[in-house]
Amino acid sequence: MLEPPLVPTPGQGRDLLRRELLDPAYHQDDLLQRLLAWLERRIVDVLAVASNAPPLSAFAAMAVGLVLVLALIWLATRARTAPQRRSPQESLLPDASITAREWRDRAERAAAEARHSDALVDGFRALVARQVERGRLDAAPGTTAHEVAETLRAAYPSQAAGMSEGARLFDLVLYGEREATQEQATFVLALDDELAGVR
Incomplete structure (x- = not known):
């Protein structure tokens, strides 16, 4: 001691x-x-x-x-329900330099490889990029799929329900991490075709 x-x-x-x-x-x-x-x-x-x-x-x-x-x-x-920051890959259009045609090609490749979630997300991005290229949308950073659907309702009133459903599916797959089905991916690609005037 x-x-x-x-x-x-x-x-x-x-x-x-x-x-x-x-x-x-x-x-x-x-x-x-x-x-x-x-x-x-x-x-x-x-x-x-x-x-x-x-x-x-x-x-x-x-x-x-x-x-x-x-x-x-x-x-x-x-604090628990506050939105979390998303990575650039999780934004509506993560790269503004990619054209609508390139997004569509990615979506079709993903669909051919049975990657339905990627096909749906890239298909919706093709739709958005095409509308930006046509001057009907201003997809600024932070624009949501829901806002896109709301904006396009005026330009395509007959497709309002389809736009809402496409935006909902995009959010569920990208942010909700749900797996898309082949039918859902096909629906979004067909919606892109309809808005583009292919059909």
Whole structure:
């Protein structure tokens, strides 16, 4: 045992700390139990103080506490539902230099290889790029598939339902990570054909 004044060397200090932390008192309960016990002590203290306070002050303190708890819950739910940043590959048109014809070729290759999800996503991108090239759309960064469908309703009123469905499928496959079926990919490619005037 060291005698006062205690000026241990670094090695002695580590040994003393290690021995202290091996004391069973530190390992009787876990961190959660300690936290709950501390919280319980704080609540008891607050209730003891509140019981000695005038009723109006106690009521005001409880109201403020309730508002704070509700605000924290609201902030926690907002943080969880806040949109996350997407990578450039997950945007509507990740590369503005790719033409509608190139997107369509990619989509047709993917369809031929039975990669239906890629065919659907690239097919919808071909549709959007074609409308940008025709001047009917301004697909600025951050434009959503839903916004594209809304904008094109005026230009193609007879295809409004198809545009909404195509945008919904695009979102489900790209952002919802759902697998597209062959029929869904074919639907989007046919929609591109219809808007392009092929049929």
